[in-house]
Amino acid sequence: MAKIQAPVQRGQVVHVTAADLTHEGKGVAKVDGYPLFIEGMLPDEAGEVEVTKLNKGYGFAQLKKLEQASPERVDPPCPVYDECGGCQVQHLSYNGQMDMKYNQVRGVIDRIAKLPDVPVHPVLGMDEPWRYRNKAQVPVGLSGGRIVAGFYKKRSHDIIDMTECLIQHEESDAIIQRVKDVCAANGVMPYDEQRHKGVLRHVMARIGYQTGEKMAVLITRTSELPNAKEIIDGIRAAVPGITSIVQNVNPDKTNVIFGPTTKTLYGEDVIYDTIGGVKFAISARSFYQVNPVQTEVLYNKALQYAGLTGEETVIDAYCGIGTISLFLAQKAKQVYGVEIVPQAIEDARQNAELNGITNAYFEAGKAEEVIPNWYKQGIKPDVIVVDPPRKGCDEALLATILKMKPKKVVYVSCNPGTLARDLRILEDGGYRTREVQPVDMFPQTVHVEAVAVLELM
Template identity: 35%
Template sequence: MIKENDIFIVTGADYTSEGIGLAKVNDFPIFINNLIIGEEAEIKITKVMRNFATGKIIRFTKKSSDRITPLISETIHLAGCQFTQLDYAKEVEYKLSKVERALRVIGGISFKIEKIHAAKNPYFYRNKTVLPFGKRKNGKIYTGLFRHNTHEIIAMEKTHLDDELTSTVIAEIRKLIEKYNYEIYDEISHTGQIRKVMVRVSYYLREVMVVLITKDEQISNLDAFCRDLVMVCPNVTTIIQNVNSERTNVILGKKEKVLYGHGVINEELHDLKFTLSSKSFFQVNTLQAEVLYERALTIAGITKNDVVLDAYSGTGTIALLAAQKAKQVIGVEIVKDAVKDAEVNAKHNNITNVKFFKDDAGAFLTREIKNYNFSVVIVDPPRKGLSDEFINTLLKTLPPKIMYVSCDPATLARDLKKLTRKYNIEHIECVDMFPRTAHVETIVGLILKK
């Protein structure tokens, strides 16, 4: 019987789906942050649940040759940064095997994935970040990320994933919060003014959006705050106040006010221009997004005769790229603001053979299949994967090709198990969109069985 505070010597055997080290004591799983496969460590049990326990490393008795010194030492303690201490080549290798195992175990699919596209630089790639604020007893403001499984902020001057321009801008924001004596929000007492800051950076055009997330709408000296920030950070082209007065972990509130600029920034992707608002979905790794979309559309083999459905179309990135190859593209997205962004992006790029609809993808396909003879269906769903309704509709309407872009191997395997009743898997590739984390993108090409 394992109890809290028990001490064990364990060996790293695997990783959880979130990249946490996994060891076993008498076949009982122990999750241990910062433990690499093959390493031995003395651990202390910190919590015991019904099906697993968590442990903390006291000391290593054997370190892996795959362990590296993290670029920023604090990152080994952060949520969502589990591979910061692992050699990048080994991280990529593990991610490929993770996808293959999910397909085999969950989907019953044995498929050798030949290629995973590693990032040229696994650091400083994120074009969007959201950071909380903290305040020291001496009045100094700090930003950082949460310690794994806690709400404790680990103070960091910069992170190892965010665009370095983001860190420069946030450093100036901290100074201005001190200058204007703004109160930092406390989630326990629900007091204070400034909750978090969100920063978006366009990789190619170097435009910066700052979203100051506040509890209260009325904040003094915001005009002066904006003026000072733009003076020291000329790349900042727009500043937005987002008001979130609720007791919630949801980051953004419903009300926004543009304080400076036009409320959007511009980015380029494969020579197309995209306008991004604060709530626009856009892949956080611009360079790897270009790889992902180029490979997906190449595998799809779209021609000038194809009518394409882009389900979960977001701000229209894939749809607009596909429209350059296809006869017609229909994009379907449930988020109203994303549909508006997609329409603006189509207009800016003078692309006329694409239409966007605000609708549920499954309902749209069921209703409109008689009006559109879709030859290719592209799906890029959130982590939860495809809905049963959408899969059932695909299996009834039977478009000749399906291109599935997935950010979660488990839900991908689940969905492919259903789709392969009527489809053959033709091709699978992976793209490491999120280096130094446990997440990976997978592209699957499916062809209707004859």
């Protein structure tokens, strides 16, 4: 194995000044041109760091002593921020976070999409960038003989027992604590992932942000929940107004959270919430955006970019439970939604019925297979909306878009890097990117969403 040529050695302490941030929120400093990535360091900060790992073109270091702080540095309000891996940039002011996320999107649009002249607008942030998440799911374990519940420590499966998380809805914190306490009082043993023993694996809370409805989900290894009646009664007494108590059974030795069987122990199978006047039924396993305030901002921008007049046929690839589709259907002539998860399509159909929307059709399958079949049936979209997973659009779907030639493509992205890659492919196929709007869906983390609009030349 060739020796890594670097101007520093592992374990060496060096004095550096950070000049940039990575997309993971790490500070970037250079020693004789060799980049070091330093967790917790911000641009324009100087200090001593210890080199922890060397790679061929870059290394990692740990901040030992901060000598000059950035004016954008703030004290993280979360007491377990340094241990927990859930947030990455609580130590950066919210304005600083907006700048970081803008630079992340601008950078990949310039570097990967090679579109330096395309406008990237300032990030649309939140007035109140805390307590925004409507869903919390935490692992449960045993520590010192007592039940603990919370997020994992960074790079480990050790659970941090926490009473609150500052980016979760307050009601979620309360539900998780009460479920933990009630289960402990009724002798329900937490899951031991090493020995594959115990009962309670995870607790999940879902909140209807607009409706106030509450759901508690107990994810168990066993189908039998010991002392089930006492647990149900205990949760109902401890969480006033709870709408739904659900059990999901996952008997497998796996890191996957949900198992195949879900049963309602009390109340309704779903809770309801609204985004922009559209009502959604949310089950324990539904995919539903976790920040409903910013989801409305994002979807309104997508709707604006689609420029619908009521005469258009729209295809929504990766439609999920129909959130964007039903938004678009209010302004379009006809919307067709496709999603690979059959249960999501069932949810989408039910949500359309719930809202009395009759001009939205949903089909389960791979977008890159279903959409060409629609094309053969004579369905010719004026607008295609894509909202793919982090890996971006499937190559076959992009090829299909280029073949179908809709007048507009509206691209909603949760990963700026794959957005930029796909914009380049669409540009090379005859489209022009008009503008890109980043939206902060996940304050205090490094993640940023963006929506772009392209027109056929």
